[in-house]
Structure formats: C-alpha cells, structure tokens
Amino acid sequence: MATKYVYFFGNGDAEGDESMRPILGGKGANLAQMAKAPLSLPVPPGFTISIDVCQEYYKLGKKYPAGLDAEVAKYLNKLETTFGKKLGDENDPLLVSVRSGAAESMPGMMDTILNLGLNDKSVVGLANKTNNPRFAWDAYRRFIQMYGNVAMGVDHDKFEEIISSVKAKAGVKEDTELTTENLQEIVAKYKEMYKKEKGEDFPQDPQVQMWGAIGAVFGSWMNERAIIYRKLNNIDENVIKGTAVTVMAMVFGNMGETSGTGVAFSRDPSTGENHFMAEYLINAQGEDVVAGIRTPMDISALEKQQPEIFKEISTIRDRLEAHYHDMQDMEFTVQEGKLFMLQCRNGKRTGPAAVKMAVDMVAEKMITKEEALLRVKPDQLDQLLHPQFEAKALKSAKPLASALNASPGAGCGEIVFTADEAVAEDKAGKKVILVRKETSPDDIAGMYVAQGILTSTGGRTSHAAVVARGMGTPCVCGCSDVVFTGKDTVTIGGKEFKKGDYISIDGSTGKVYGEVIPVTPASVSGDLETFLSWADEVRNASVRTTPSGKTVKGFDVLANAEQNEAPQAFRFGAAGIGLCRTEHMFFEEPKLTSFQKMIISDTTEERKANLAAILPLQQKDFYGIIKTMEGRAVTIRLLDPPLNEFVQAETPELAAALAKKLGVSVEVINKKYSELNEHNPMLGHRGCRLAITYPEIYETQVEAIARATAQAEKEGLKHDVRIMIPNVTTFAELKQIRAQAEAVIANVNKELGTSLKFQIGSMIEFPRAAATANQIAEYADFFSFGTNDLTQTTFGFSRDDYSKFIDSYLDQKVLLQDPFKTLDEDGVGVMIGLAEEKGRAVKADLHLGICGEHGGDPASIALCYKLGLNYVSCSPFRVPAARLAGAQAVIKSNK
Structure with missing residues (x-):
C-alpha cells in the first residue's frame, strides 16, 4: 500500500484529528478536529501535507517523495469541488493560504503565504465577482509581497519602500486609505521590482505558485529564526521532526x-x-x-x-x-x-499566567492537580521570580507613555533599535531595551537578550507580544507615543532619546519611563505557593524502586547556599542546604590574611598558629548558618579549591602587594606561588588531598563546626549539620580523614561536655569513586554527586575550556546536549547508577543526591529520580523550578 501523505478536512468531516499531531502538526490536527463532529465548527476546507514529507524533503536533498504531486492534485481537486471554485479560474478564482504547522507550536517562526492563486487575469475576475475592485487589488499586492519575500527571497524592505512612496504621494498614512488606483500602481511597481531582483516575471501559473509556496514552508523549518527558537525553547528535533503544510481555502x-x-x-x-x-x-x-x-x-x-x-x-x-x-x-x-x-x-x-490557569482549572474541576503540574514548564517559573520595580522609586517616577501591557515584568536598559545591536550590546555586558516599530521573527536573537521590548504598533497578539511572553521578557506594545525620528533617535511622549539612553518599561501596566528605576526581587506567594505545594505533595509521597532494586521514598529539593543566600533559598521552598561551600568564607578579611599566612608557612606549627586565628571566625560563620537553618539539614563541604586561588601573585605588582600585606619578602611569595602553580589545578592539590597533606586544615574546620553546633545546642537551637569530604577517589582517603574528624569532635565533646554526632559523607566526583563506591560506603553516611567534576572527568572535557568546541559539537550533533547543562545519561548517568548500586549494596539506606548545577535542570532532575537519588540541590533561584521538575518526574514515571 502506498504511503499516505495528504489528509483532507472540511465540509463537516476530516481524515484526521487532534491525536495526529506528530503527522499533521498542531495546525493541521486541530483544523481537522474543529471541522468534524462533535465540534463541527465553520472551518474553510483544505488539506494537510504531512510532516513525513518534510522529513523526506530533507533526506532527498530538498526534493519531494514520489507520488506526492499526484496526491496533492487529487486533494486540490477535492478542495475545489467542496468550495465550488477552481484555482486559477479567471472569473471566480479559488484562492488558498499555505501555512506551516509543527507538532509543537512555534508562533511566527516559519512561513505562511496568503491569497495564493491570484495573477493578472484572476485579479480582474475577483474584482468583478465581488464587485469590490479595491479588495481584489489589495489581495493581489499582499500576495506578491508575501510570495516574493517568503518563497523567492526578495527583501521585505524593498516592498515597503514602494508602498511607503505611494502612500506619501497620495498623502495617506494608513494602508486602508489607499484607493484601487493606488493599489494597482503598487502592484505594477512590485512586479517591476520583482523582475529586476529575480531576472524573471512574477509567476502567473497558480500551480507554480502553490508548489513554490509549499517548498518555502518546508524550507522555513531550517531557517535561522526557527532554529534559534527551537534552541531557546529546548525543542528536540529528534522528537519534533519537521513541519506539515496546510493548504486551505482563503476567506x-x-x-x-x-x-x-x-x-x-x-x-x-x-x-x-x-x-x-x-x-x-x-x-x-x-x-x-x-x-x-x-x-x-x-x-x-x-x-x-x-x-x-x-x-x-x-x-x-x-x-x-x-x-x-x-x-x-x-x-x-x-x-x-x-x-x-x-x-x-x-x-x-507567561509563567504567571500558566500558574494561575493551572490553579484555576483545578478549582473549576477541569483538570486534576497532576495535570496542572504537567501544564507548566519548570523554566516558566523563573518569570514569577523576575525583579519588579522598587515601590518607592516607582512612586516618584513619572511615565512618559502608556500602551498595551503585553508581557509582564519590569525591564530597564539602554535603548537599541535593532536585534543585532541588542546582541552586540549584550555581549559587551550592557542591559538593553529593544525599541521597534514592530518586531519580526528575524528579531528573535535580539529579543532573547533584551531586558524588555517596546513597540510603537501591534497588540497583545502581535509577534512581539507572543514571543516575549514565551521568553518571560517584559513587553509593551502598540505605543503610539513612540515616534521614530531618525536611524538612532526616537521620541517617547514627546521627549527625544538616542541609542544608548536609558528607559524603563513595565510589561504589567504598559507604562514607559524615561529614566532608570531600580528593581527588587519577587517572592513565592499566592497561586505560585499553592501550585508548588502540590508539587511538594507529589514528591514527598513518591515511592519508587531503584535500578538496583532498593525502595526509595520521597524526593527532596535542597539549595546550594551559604549563610547570606539561605534565607532566599528557604523563601523559594528549599527543604535544606545540600551544599554549603566553606571556601567562600576564607575570602573575607581578616580570615583571608590569616589563611594566606597559613599557606606560605613552612612548618606545621606555623600553619596551626595561623589556623587558630581563623577558628573563632569560622565558628561564628558556622553558628550563623546553623541559626539560619532553623533545624533544617545543612551539608557543609570542607575546603575544596586548590590553594593557589588564595595567593594572587601572577604579576610583580600583585606579588609585591601580597608580600607587603603578609610582612614577608617578595622572594618568599614568588617561591610559594611557584610551588603552588599547577598545570591542571582542578585535578591537582585540592579537596581531600589538602587534608592528607595538611590535616590541620580540615581539623580546624571540623572543630569550628563542632563548636558552633555546641553553641547552638546550648542556646536551644535545633540543628542538623552534616560534613562532606570533597574529591575522594579511594576509600583510604575518606577512612583517614573521617578518623581525624571524629577525633576532633570527640575532643570538643570532652571539653564542652556535649555528645555531638555528625553524619560524615563523601562527594562522588570521579569515575574511580563511582566504581569503588562499595568501599567508600563503608566510611560514608551519604554520597553527594558533584556532577560538574564528574562530567568533566567522565568526558575528559575541561569545563573551563570546553566552550571553544561545544558549539561545533552541538551544531553537528556530535552531542545532542551540553553535558554541563544536562546530565549525560549514557556516561555520567551510568557512573551515578553504578555508585548507587554499589553503595546501597553496603548500606541499603545510603542517602544520595547531587549538588552540581545539574540539580536545577529538569531533564537532569528526571534522570536523578529515575536513578534513585533522594534529593537534588541547586542554586536558590532554581529551587522553584526544581520543585516542579521533581514532581513532573514522579508523575511521568507513574504513567
């Protein structure tokens, strides 16, 4: 049986329905569904050429599969019979639209052509049949412009120059004010320009027009803006494999x-x-x-x-x-x-709208809580956490103009007038507002980097509004008070601005301000709080069997945070701190000076003396963290980075300044800097290797943690403190360091009369640690996968240098995902799974989680849930998204 490529809809029936999105695309599937019972809506008849043809089109080098032309001819004839008009008829022509439609909506990214079928003869017939010459010639000028640009690549601006010149000569401002004669003049000039550009007359044969349009739509699947849109919206081309083409009778x-x-x-x-x-x-x-x-x-x-x-x-x-x-x-x-x-x-x-609709539709009993949780993309929640204008500053600010509030949020930046300018200024580290008459799909890259978008025309359903909402970018549309006075100048509410001047826009109110207005962060409340509480319910109630056969209950979201960041993490719903980095504490004075003196010391006694000066300061830091936790779990990672990060002496000037600060000679600094300098410091003398070489460093940190915990306990504060050892590659490292830590804790207990106990765990950051996890588990109360380093060492990619080649890998599909953004299931995932299996073979209740940046990535979170981890830990601002992504992983795994 021959492959079916074309599907009909119209006249109260259809050959497809909404379930056929992978074949007909979203547009074709929904048109078919609307056309047939039970909806039976007034849909103009047409047919859809399937996504399969798009795939074949590219496989065959932009050629169509055999038999498609005959099948299209058959269904065109059926369309003509159903609608009672014939394509190309000189007296009463059928006109059609040719539209794109992928399985996932990509508004404005691919091409559409309207009024196809008009030519020099049928336009006269259409004018006579409708008794409306102006309408007919307006349709013809639109078709020439759209077909010439989309199908034949004639610059859009060349058409706009012609229509603008005719309007100026006629003394009119709006297209609707053009007369029939004006439109006929425009058509003649369009055709003249087209012939000059293309070296041939504008096509008069409707069949040639139709196939040219079909080819243009299939070709637009791989245009730059569509590719950028798919990248920005994480649309997987292995799942969404092309576009369908719908040919439909024009109304x-x-x-x-x-x-x-x-x-x-x-x-x-x-x-x-x-x-x-x-x-x-x-x-x-x-x-x-x-x-x-x-x-x-x-x-x-x-x-x-x-x-x-x-x-x-x-x-x-x-x-x-x-x-x-x-x-x-x-x-x-x-x-x-x-x-x-x-x-x-x-x-x-928008993200706020997605959450509100989900909550409301549950209340309306239209959907379940689980369906509601699947309705919102985790990254949409970021939009609810965007800064808003400071209330006090906003109160004193005076708006210059007000228009349509197309996409909510506050944006402030320097004015730019083109997408290219926006991209260039963003690369230079500047924040910009993109100001345009209207945006087009080609502006996608500039819209993505802008802090906000302001247009002088268009409404809430214009391209600018739709794309801005999808990105979570503030947008104000249809602002008639925005008047372009030159290439790099604009007036807003009568006040002139140049490129580079600052403005602020409020996409929630539609107001535009000619000044810088400071912003404040948002918080989790209202509908978002309700919505995320459902996500927590789903995660907390989850029960799954791991690949190793163990049963795991619940799936927590923790935060990577220190004392100052912890309150924000808890406002966003973190259940605790999965990674508290102690190295950040050493960069503060006076700890930094004492620590630098410790580093340049030559004897153990000198090192201990300098660390003793740091101990009470570290104790104060840890006490502050424990107090902030209010009884929540906090995992404190002992010193991780190489020591050379604390000794900045790359230049003579830096060396001299450090020598003066520490009261030693420049020769001492240069000698120590040379000793610390490593070819690959990320695989060098860092983490637990420091503790093996200089045990006094970790011993001081552990003592500070123990004394801080004892102080908190004495004051009646709840505490759940855990100690984490980084960079472990062999059980012997952990065995030795754990013994040293427990000896320190025992001494503190003896001195203070306390009975403190701490969970002590290991980071799993290297393949060898994963492969020997059964041995490491003998001495670990928990594992935390440091997926940044685990990815680095599994791939052999330096995360500091891989940016030089990763784009080429992704563009050529050597890799389908950036492994430092989304966990590699086949490599890094296997290492995590191996460690889970081996570790829990020794301790069935071994607590497992990740604390790398992958902890906030939805796809990585789903993999962590699948592999049986107890939690993920991520940066505070990614906590809400991680809470939702975790719940979605649970729901999808239960289907």
Whole structure:
C-alpha cells in the first residue's frame, strides 16, 4: 500500500484529528478536529501535507517523495469541488493560504503565504465577482509581497519602500486609505521590482505558485529564526521532526466594513485571568494582526458592530476550551458577516499566567492537580521570580507613555533599535531595551537578550507580544507615543532619546519611563505557593524502586547556599542546604590574611598558629548558618579549591602587594606561588588531598563546626549539620580523614561536655569513586554527586575550556546536549547508577543526591529520580523550578 501523505478536512468531516499531531502538526490536527463532529465548527476546507514529507524533503536533498504531486492534485481537486471554485479560474478564482504547522507550536517562526492563486487575469475576475475592485487589488499586492519575500527571497524592505512612496504621494498614512488606483500602481511597481531582483516575471501559473509556496514552508523549518527558537525553547528535533503544510481555502477579512480578522485567547495569556481576551481589525487580513502592522481594537468593537458574530465566537471559545481542557489561542475571520475559524491551539502564556490557569482549572474541576503540574514548564517559573520595580522609586517616577501591557515584568536598559545591536550590546555586558516599530521573527536573537521590548504598533497578539511572553521578557506594545525620528533617535511622549539612553518599561501596566528605576526581587506567594505545594505533595509521597532494586521514598529539593543566600533559598521552598561551600568564607578579611599566612608557612606549627586565628571566625560563620537553618539539614563541604586561588601573585605588582600585606619578602611569595602553580589545578592539590597533606586544615574546620553546633545546642537551637569530604577517589582517603574528624569532635565533646554526632559523607566526583563506591560506603553516611567534576572527568572535557568546541559539537550533533547543562545519561548517568548500586549494596539506606548545577535542570532532575537519588540541590533561584521538575518526574514515571 502506498504511503499516505495528504489528509483532507472540511465540509463537516476530516481524515484526521487532534491525536495526529506528530503527522499533521498542531495546525493541521486541530483544523481537522474543529471541522468534524462533535465540534463541527465553520472551518474553510483544505488539506494537510504531512510532516513525513518534510522529513523526506530533507533526506532527498530538498526534493519531494514520489507520488506526492499526484496526491496533492487529487486533494486540490477535492478542495475545489467542496468550495465550488477552481484555482486559477479567471472569473471566480479559488484562492488558498499555505501555512506551516509543527507538532509543537512555534508562533511566527516559519512561513505562511496568503491569497495564493491570484495573477493578472484572476485579479480582474475577483474584482468583478465581488464587485469590490479595491479588495481584489489589495489581495493581489499582499500576495506578491508575501510570495516574493517568503518563497523567492526578495527583501521585505524593498516592498515597503514602494508602498511607503505611494502612500506619501497620495498623502495617506494608513494602508486602508489607499484607493484601487493606488493599489494597482503598487502592484505594477512590485512586479517591476520583482523582475529586476529575480531576472524573471512574477509567476502567473497558480500551480507554480502553490508548489513554490509549499517548498518555502518546508524550507522555513531550517531557517535561522526557527532554529534559534527551537534552541531557546529546548525543542528536540529528534522528537519534533519537521513541519506539515496546510493548504486551505482563503476567506477574506478585507472585504469591507462587515469583514474583519481577529486573534483571541480564551483566557488572558499575560495574567491568566479567566476572561475572553481578543483583538479585532475591521477590513483586514490576519497577518495585519499577528505581524503588528496595525494596532487592533479590543473585541468589544466587534460586539458593538456585529453582536451575533461576537456571540458566536464567544460560544466557540467556551466549546474549544471545554474540549481541549486548556486555554485556546484562536484565529478567525469574518467575511461579509460570516464567521470562519482558521486555527486553534493551546495558547502560549507567561509563567504567571500558566500558574494561575493551572490553579484555576483545578478549582473549576477541569483538570486534576497532576495535570496542572504537567501544564507548566519548570523554566516558566523563573518569570514569577523576575525583579519588579522598587515601590518607592516607582512612586516618584513619572511615565512618559502608556500602551498595551503585553508581557509582564519590569525591564530597564539602554535603548537599541535593532536585534543585532541588542546582541552586540549584550555581549559587551550592557542591559538593553529593544525599541521597534514592530518586531519580526528575524528579531528573535535580539529579543532573547533584551531586558524588555517596546513597540510603537501591534497588540497583545502581535509577534512581539507572543514571543516575549514565551521568553518571560517584559513587553509593551502598540505605543503610539513612540515616534521614530531618525536611524538612532526616537521620541517617547514627546521627549527625544538616542541609542544608548536609558528607559524603563513595565510589561504589567504598559507604562514607559524615561529614566532608570531600580528593581527588587519577587517572592513565592499566592497561586505560585499553592501550585508548588502540590508539587511538594507529589514528591514527598513518591515511592519508587531503584535500578538496583532498593525502595526509595520521597524526593527532596535542597539549595546550594551559604549563610547570606539561605534565607532566599528557604523563601523559594528549599527543604535544606545540600551544599554549603566553606571556601567562600576564607575570602573575607581578616580570615583571608590569616589563611594566606597559613599557606606560605613552612612548618606545621606555623600553619596551626595561623589556623587558630581563623577558628573563632569560622565558628561564628558556622553558628550563623546553623541559626539560619532553623533545624533544617545543612551539608557543609570542607575546603575544596586548590590553594593557589588564595595567593594572587601572577604579576610583580600583585606579588609585591601580597608580600607587603603578609610582612614577608617578595622572594618568599614568588617561591610559594611557584610551588603552588599547577598545570591542571582542578585535578591537582585540592579537596581531600589538602587534608592528607595538611590535616590541620580540615581539623580546624571540623572543630569550628563542632563548636558552633555546641553553641547552638546550648542556646536551644535545633540543628542538623552534616560534613562532606570533597574529591575522594579511594576509600583510604575518606577512612583517614573521617578518623581525624571524629577525633576532633570527640575532643570538643570532652571539653564542652556535649555528645555531638555528625553524619560524615563523601562527594562522588570521579569515575574511580563511582566504581569503588562499595568501599567508600563503608566510611560514608551519604554520597553527594558533584556532577560538574564528574562530567568533566567522565568526558575528559575541561569545563573551563570546553566552550571553544561545544558549539561545533552541538551544531553537528556530535552531542545532542551540553553535558554541563544536562546530565549525560549514557556516561555520567551510568557512573551515578553504578555508585548507587554499589553503595546501597553496603548500606541499603545510603542517602544520595547531587549538588552540581545539574540539580536545577529538569531533564537532569528526571534522570536523578529515575536513578534513585533522594534529593537534588541547586542554586536558590532554581529551587522553584526544581520543585516542579521533581514532581513532573514522579508523575511521568507513574504513567
């Protein structure tokens, strides 16, 4: 049986449905679903060429598979019969749109062509048939511009220069003010310019046009903006394998005052509020709305003008949301008083909106808590934690302008006018606000790095708004008070600004300020607090069997934090501290000077004397941490980095300054610096190796921890302190260091009359440690996987230098993920699994977790859950995302 590539929809039936997203893409699958019962919505007929063809197209060197042309011809004929018009008919032509549609929505990233089928003869027929010459010639100029740019690569600006010159000559500002004669002049000039650019006439054969458009849509799967979008949104090309192409009969919103086009959201995509948010343009086509070319009106305009249409679209809004159990993004057209649905999809939304909708839909009994938790991407939670303007500073600030609050959050930075400028300034370490008339899909890279986006046209459903919301970037759209006065100048509310001047925008209120306004961090409260409490419930109740056959209950999220960061970590919901780095404490004075003196000391006695000066200061640090913990677990890692990090003497000036500070000769400093200098310090004299060479360093730290804990206990403070030994490669290291630590603790207990006990564990950071985990477990109460170093030593990649080649590896798909961002399951994951199996063979209840940066990565968290770890630990700001990702791992594993 021949492979089926084309699927029909329309006339109350369809060959596909919503379950066929991997074949028909999101657009094609949802059009088919809307067209057939039980929804049976007014959808123009059409057909969808499957994603399979896209894959074949690239495999065959941008050629189509055999038989596709005949299958398309068959379904085009069916479309013509169903709609009662023929493509290319000179008297009453069928016009079609050719649209992209991947299995996962990528709004604006791939190409669309409208009004296909018009030529010099059919435009006259369309004008006569509709008795509306202006409409026909407007459709033709749109088609030439869109096809010329998208399918044939003619610069968009060349078309804009022509239409601008005609408008200027005619003395009009808006496209809608152009007369039929103006449009005919534009068409003639477009064709003349096209021939000059391409060396041939604009194609008149509708079949040639259609196949050119189909090729353009398939080709747009690999255009730069689509590739960037997939990277930024972590869309895996091995899962989302291409785009489908939908060819659908055109209906027209630009046929006069009873026609129009709209984009609607069943709930507010910025805030999540349960109210119908829609925008409508009278006498316009859909691209005018989504491209931000014209600023639309609120849907209330349609309610006043055509109440029956408004009632119908409102009913459809409710039916679609009830069917899909999610907020819907819909496009519709009204053609001379008749409504047509052109698209529906689960709508893109901000992080705050995603959380609110999830919480509300659970309350409405539309979805379960588990479904709600799967609705929000972990990285969307970052948007709820973005800074807001300082209340006091905001109160005294005066807005210059106010427009549409398209994407919430506060943004402040220097003005730039192009995406390239934004990228360049970001690389230079500057924060920028991208100010544009409107944004286009090609601006994606600049939009990503900007602190905020301000446009003079467009609405909440324009490209700028939709993409900004997806990124969590503050955005204010449709600001008519933004007037471009030159290449590098703009007036906002009548005040002139140049490139590099500072402005602030509030995407929550739509206000624009001509000054720097300081910001403050957000906190976890309200709907987010409710939502994350569900995530905690799911994780805490989880029970799983590890690959080694052990049963593990619960899955905690801890934080990598020191004393100053701990309060923030707890505000974000961390259950404790999984990594407290002690080396940061040594960089503070007067500890630093004493520690530097210890490093340059030649005898054990000198080292101990200098460490004795540090001990009470370390005790104070540890006491502060224990007090801040309020009884939560805190794992303190003993000194980890090489000693050369504390002796800065790379230049004569630095050496002389350090010598003066420490009261020794420059020769002493240079000699010690030379001794400490290593070819590969990350694999050198650091971590537990320091304790083997200079046991007094760890002994001092352990004593400070013990005395601080004793002080806390004496004051009635709860405590749960654990000591972690880094860089272990053999059980003998841990055995020796543990014995030394326990001797110190025993001495403190004897002196103070306490009976303190501490869990002492090992970091697993090297393949050998994983391979001998059964031996290490004899002397460890817990393992913490230092996945930064474990990745480094498993791959043999220096994490300080791998940036020189990792992009090439990813671009050429030698690696599919950056292993320092997402855990490598086949290598590093095997090491973790081996350590889990061997360690728990010795101690069945051995507590396991990770404390590398992978602890905040959703895919890595899922792997940790699968491998049987008890917890992940990450930076404070990643804790909310990790709480959610952990719950999602539990839910997905139970399916």
